[in-house]
Amino acid sequence: xxxxxxxxxxxxxxxxxxxxxxxxxxxxxxxxxxxxxxxxxxxxxxxxxxxxxxxxxxxxxxxxxxxxxxxxxxxxxxxxxxxxxxxxxxxxxxxxxxxxxxxxxxxxxxxxx
Amino acid sequence: xxxxxxxxxxxxxxxxxxxxxxxxxxxxxxxxxxxxxxxxxxxxxxxxxxxxxxxxxxxxxxxxxxxxxxxxxxxxxxxxxxxxxxxxxxxxxxxxxxxxxxxxxxxxxxxxxx
Numbered sequence: 095x096x097x098x099x100x101x102x103x104x105x106x107x108x109x110x111x112x113x114x115x116x117x118x119x120x121x122x123x124x125x126x127x128x129x130x131x132x133x134x135x136x137x138x139x140x141x142x143x144x145x146x147x148x149x150x151x152x153x154x155x156x157x158x159x160x161x162x163x164x165x166x167x168x169x170x171x172x173x174x175x176x177x178x179x180x181x182x183x184x185x186x187x188x189x190x191x192x193x194x195x196x197x198x199x200x201x202x203x204x205x206x207x
Numbered sequence: 208x209x210x211x212x213x214x215x216x217x218x219x220x221x222x223x224x225x226x227x228x229x230x231x232x233x234x235x236x237x238x239x240x241x242x243x244x245x246x247x248x249x250x251x252x253x254x255x256x257x258x259x260x261x262x263x264x265x266x267x268x269x270x271x272x273x274x275x276x277x278x279x280x281x282x283x284x285x286x287x288x289x290x291x292x293x294x295x296x297x298x299x300x301x302x303x304x305x306x307x308x309x310x311x312x313x314x315x316x317x318x319x320x321x
Contacts, residue, residue: 125307134216136298136313144307152308184252193240193259193302196309198252 097121098199100185106205113172115202117185123197124190126168128152128160131182131201143168144190175206209234211301213312220289220319228284228315230299236260241275241282242300242309252298258282289319 101116119126127142129152139152141160149160157179161169168187172179182203186196210233220226232241243255256266258275266273270287286293296316300309 127308129311134313137311139308142308182250186252188307190307193257195242195254195257196252197254198244201250 098185098187098197100183100199100202102202103200104203104205106207107172107175108207109176111172111175111206113175113204113206115170115172115183115185115204117168117170117187117199118166119168119187119197120166121187121189121197122165123187124165125188126162127186127188127196128158128168128170129184129186130154131184137184140170175204177206180204180206209236209301209303209310211299211310211312213297213299213315215315216313217316217318220317222290222319222321223288224319225285225287226289226317226319228286228297228299228317230282230284230312232280232282232299232301234301234303236303238303240302242302243273243282243284244298244300246296246298246314248295255284286317289317291319291321293317294319 097120099118124145128140129137143149143162159171184201185199188194188196212231239260241258244252246252272285274283296314298314299312302309
Protein backbone atom coordinates (compact mmCIF):
# COMPACT_ATOMS: atom_id res chain seq x y z
CA UNK A 95 0.00 0.00 0.00
CA UNK A 96 1.04 3.55 -0.70
CA UNK A 97 2.01 5.44 2.39
CA UNK A 98 1.90 9.21 2.49
CA UNK A 99 3.10 10.58 5.80
CA UNK A 100 2.63 14.11 7.04
CA UNK A 101 4.99 15.04 9.83
CA UNK A 102 2.45 16.66 12.15
CA UNK A 103 -1.21 16.00 12.83
CA UNK A 104 -1.76 19.26 14.70
CA UNK A 105 0.25 22.48 14.70
CA UNK A 106 -0.28 25.78 16.47
CA UNK A 107 1.77 28.74 15.27
CA UNK A 108 1.81 32.46 15.85
CA UNK A 109 1.12 35.12 13.24
CA UNK A 110 4.28 36.01 11.35
CA UNK A 111 6.09 32.74 12.03
CA UNK A 112 7.65 30.74 9.22
CA UNK A 113 5.96 27.34 9.08
CA UNK A 114 7.13 24.15 7.41
CA UNK A 115 4.76 21.30 6.64
CA UNK A 116 6.52 18.13 5.60
CA UNK A 117 5.23 15.24 3.50
CA UNK A 118 6.93 11.99 2.57
CA UNK A 119 5.71 9.22 0.25
CA UNK A 120 7.20 5.77 -0.11
CA UNK A 121 6.04 4.64 -3.56
CA UNK A 122 8.40 6.52 -5.84
CA UNK A 123 5.54 8.65 -7.20
CA UNK A 124 6.49 11.43 -9.58
CA UNK A 125 3.64 13.80 -8.71
CA UNK A 126 3.03 15.37 -5.33
CA UNK A 127 0.40 17.87 -4.22
CA UNK A 128 -0.57 20.18 -1.40
CA UNK A 129 -4.24 20.97 -0.83
CA UNK A 130 -6.02 22.91 1.85
CA UNK A 131 -9.48 21.94 3.01
CA UNK A 132 -11.95 24.43 4.45
CA UNK A 133 -15.63 23.96 5.33
CA UNK A 134 -17.88 24.62 2.37
CA UNK A 135 -14.95 25.08 0.00
CA UNK A 136 -13.82 21.50 -0.49
CA UNK A 137 -10.20 20.85 -1.40
CA UNK A 138 -8.26 23.61 -3.09
CA UNK A 139 -4.90 23.02 -4.72
CA UNK A 140 -2.05 25.16 -3.43
CA UNK A 141 0.97 23.79 -5.30
CA UNK A 142 1.97 20.62 -7.05
CA UNK A 143 5.17 19.08 -8.33
CA UNK A 144 5.62 16.93 -11.39
CA UNK A 145 9.03 15.72 -10.31
CA UNK A 146 12.10 16.61 -8.29
CA UNK A 147 12.86 20.35 -8.25
CA UNK A 148 9.78 21.03 -10.38
CA UNK A 149 6.79 22.93 -9.07
CA UNK A 150 3.62 24.47 -10.40
CA UNK A 151 1.20 26.90 -8.81
CA UNK A 152 -2.22 25.59 -8.09
CA UNK A 153 -5.38 27.61 -7.58
CA UNK A 154 -4.43 29.41 -4.36
CA UNK A 155 -0.61 29.75 -4.14
CA UNK A 156 -0.49 33.19 -2.52
CA UNK A 157 1.30 33.17 0.81
CA UNK A 158 2.83 29.74 0.22
CA UNK A 159 5.93 28.25 -1.34
CA UNK A 160 7.12 24.68 -1.79
CA UNK A 161 10.31 22.68 -2.00
CA UNK A 162 11.00 19.32 -3.60
CA UNK A 163 14.67 18.46 -3.33
CA UNK A 164 14.09 14.70 -3.19
CA UNK A 165 11.51 12.64 -4.98
CA UNK A 166 9.90 11.31 -1.83
CA UNK A 167 9.59 14.60 0.03
CA UNK A 168 7.44 17.66 -0.67
CA UNK A 169 7.46 20.55 1.76
CA UNK A 170 4.94 23.36 2.05
CA UNK A 171 6.23 26.62 3.48
CA UNK A 172 4.23 29.47 4.92
CA UNK A 173 6.71 32.35 4.79
CA UNK A 174 4.82 34.48 7.30
CA UNK A 175 1.82 32.72 8.74
CA UNK A 176 -1.46 34.59 8.95
CA UNK A 177 -4.72 33.74 10.67
CA UNK A 178 -6.45 33.15 7.33
CA UNK A 179 -4.08 30.25 6.77
CA UNK A 180 -5.67 28.36 9.63
CA UNK A 181 -6.88 25.23 7.86
CA UNK A 182 -6.49 21.51 7.26
CA UNK A 183 -3.58 20.82 4.92
CA UNK A 184 -3.53 17.62 2.90
CA UNK A 185 -0.59 16.17 1.03
CA UNK A 186 -1.03 13.66 -1.78
CA UNK A 187 1.01 11.77 -4.33
CA UNK A 188 0.33 9.84 -7.50
CA UNK A 189 2.07 7.99 -10.25
CA UNK A 190 2.45 10.13 -13.37
CA UNK A 191 -0.12 9.56 -16.11
CA UNK A 192 -2.91 7.15 -16.94
CA UNK A 193 -5.52 8.58 -14.61
CA UNK A 194 -3.74 7.27 -11.54
CA UNK A 195 -5.54 8.24 -8.35
CA UNK A 196 -4.14 10.51 -5.66
CA UNK A 197 -3.11 8.92 -2.38
CA UNK A 198 -3.51 11.20 0.61
CA UNK A 199 -1.82 11.63 3.95
CA UNK A 200 -3.74 12.05 7.21
CA UNK A 201 -3.63 15.81 7.07
CA UNK A 202 -2.16 18.53 9.27
CA UNK A 203 -4.54 20.80 11.10
CA UNK A 204 -2.77 24.14 11.39
CA UNK A 205 -4.00 26.87 13.69
CA UNK A 206 -2.44 30.33 13.41
CA UNK A 207 -3.11 32.57 16.39
CA UNK B 208 -11.79 25.21 -17.18
CA UNK B 209 -12.76 22.18 -15.15
CA UNK B 210 -15.51 22.20 -12.56
CA UNK B 211 -17.15 19.66 -10.28
CA UNK B 212 -20.46 20.35 -8.56
CA UNK B 213 -21.82 18.43 -5.63
CA UNK B 214 -25.05 20.20 -4.94
CA UNK B 215 -25.93 18.21 -1.81
CA UNK B 216 -24.07 19.71 1.12
CA UNK B 217 -25.40 17.32 3.73
CA UNK B 218 -27.62 14.22 3.68
CA UNK B 219 -29.05 12.37 6.66
CA UNK B 220 -30.50 8.88 6.37
CA UNK B 221 -31.51 6.10 8.69
CA UNK B 222 -29.53 2.89 8.57
CA UNK B 223 -30.58 0.48 5.82
CA UNK B 224 -31.89 3.25 3.58
CA UNK B 225 -30.44 3.65 0.10
CA UNK B 226 -28.81 6.99 -0.66
CA UNK B 227 -27.48 8.59 -3.84
CA UNK B 228 -24.79 11.25 -3.90
CA UNK B 229 -24.84 13.47 -6.97
CA UNK B 230 -21.86 14.70 -8.94
CA UNK B 231 -21.97 16.88 -12.05
CA UNK B 232 -18.81 17.85 -13.91
CA UNK B 233 -17.75 20.26 -16.62
CA UNK B 234 -14.85 19.90 -19.00
CA UNK B 235 -14.13 20.50 -22.66
CA UNK B 236 -11.61 17.68 -22.81
CA UNK B 237 -12.69 14.44 -24.42
CA UNK B 238 -10.29 12.40 -22.30
CA UNK B 239 -10.80 12.63 -18.57
CA UNK B 240 -11.14 10.61 -15.39
CA UNK B 241 -13.65 10.81 -12.59
CA UNK B 242 -13.03 9.77 -9.02
CA UNK B 243 -14.87 9.32 -5.76
CA UNK B 244 -13.14 9.67 -2.39
CA UNK B 245 -14.41 9.03 1.12
CA UNK B 246 -13.23 11.10 4.09
CA UNK B 247 -14.25 9.48 7.39
CA UNK B 248 -14.03 11.39 10.68
CA UNK B 249 -10.39 10.33 11.03
CA UNK B 250 -9.61 12.74 8.17
CA UNK B 251 -7.73 10.69 5.61
CA UNK B 252 -9.21 10.69 2.11
CA UNK B 253 -9.71 7.17 0.83
CA UNK B 254 -9.87 6.44 -2.90
CA UNK B 255 -13.05 4.55 -3.85
CA UNK B 256 -13.28 4.42 -7.64
CA UNK B 257 -11.95 5.81 -10.92
CA UNK B 258 -13.77 5.96 -14.24
CA UNK B 259 -12.36 7.11 -17.57
CA UNK B 260 -14.37 9.05 -20.12
CA UNK B 261 -14.45 6.18 -22.60
CA UNK B 262 -15.99 3.70 -20.24
CA UNK B 263 -19.63 4.37 -19.42
CA UNK B 264 -20.27 1.03 -17.83
CA UNK B 265 -21.80 1.27 -14.43
CA UNK B 266 -19.92 -0.37 -11.62
CA UNK B 267 -21.00 -2.21 -8.52
CA UNK B 268 -18.80 -3.07 -5.58
CA UNK B 269 -20.70 -4.63 -2.72
CA UNK B 270 -23.18 -2.05 -1.44
CA UNK B 271 -21.60 0.69 -3.57
CA UNK B 272 -22.55 1.45 -7.16
CA UNK B 273 -21.66 4.20 -9.59
CA UNK B 274 -23.68 5.54 -12.50
CA UNK B 275 -21.65 7.41 -15.13
CA UNK B 276 -23.67 9.26 -17.79
CA UNK B 277 -21.79 11.41 -20.29
CA UNK B 278 -25.06 12.74 -21.75
CA UNK B 279 -25.79 14.52 -18.46
CA UNK B 280 -22.15 14.93 -17.34
CA UNK B 281 -22.92 13.10 -14.14
CA UNK B 282 -21.15 10.48 -12.06
CA UNK B 283 -23.49 9.57 -9.22
CA UNK B 284 -22.72 7.31 -6.31
CA UNK B 285 -25.31 5.09 -4.61
CA UNK B 286 -24.95 3.31 -1.30
CA UNK B 287 -27.46 0.51 -0.84
CA UNK B 288 -28.60 -0.45 2.65
CA UNK B 289 -26.51 2.27 4.28
CA UNK B 290 -24.66 1.60 7.52
CA UNK B 291 -23.39 3.86 10.28
CA UNK B 292 -19.82 3.23 9.07
CA UNK B 293 -20.74 4.94 5.81
CA UNK B 294 -20.95 8.26 7.66
CA UNK B 295 -18.30 10.46 6.07
CA UNK B 296 -17.73 13.28 3.66
CA UNK B 297 -17.67 12.10 0.06
CA UNK B 298 -15.82 13.96 -2.67
CA UNK B 299 -16.16 13.68 -6.40
CA UNK B 300 -13.13 14.74 -8.48
CA UNK B 301 -12.17 15.29 -12.11
CA UNK B 302 -8.81 14.78 -13.81
CA UNK B 303 -8.52 15.92 -17.40
CA UNK B 304 -6.19 14.50 -19.98
CA UNK B 305 -4.14 17.68 -20.22
CA UNK B 306 -3.35 18.10 -16.55
CA UNK B 307 -2.02 16.13 -13.64
CA UNK B 308 -4.11 17.82 -11.01
CA UNK B 309 -7.52 16.83 -9.72
CA UNK B 310 -10.37 19.28 -9.37
CA UNK B 311 -12.57 18.43 -6.41
CA UNK B 312 -16.18 19.17 -5.65
CA UNK B 313 -17.06 20.74 -2.31
CA UNK B 314 -18.11 17.39 -0.86
CA UNK B 315 -21.30 15.85 0.54
CA UNK B 316 -21.50 15.03 4.22
CA UNK B 317 -23.45 11.81 4.76
CA UNK B 318 -24.81 11.08 8.20
CA UNK B 319 -26.23 7.59 8.77
CA UNK B 320 -28.07 7.09 12.04
CA UNK B 321 -29.56 4.07 13.76
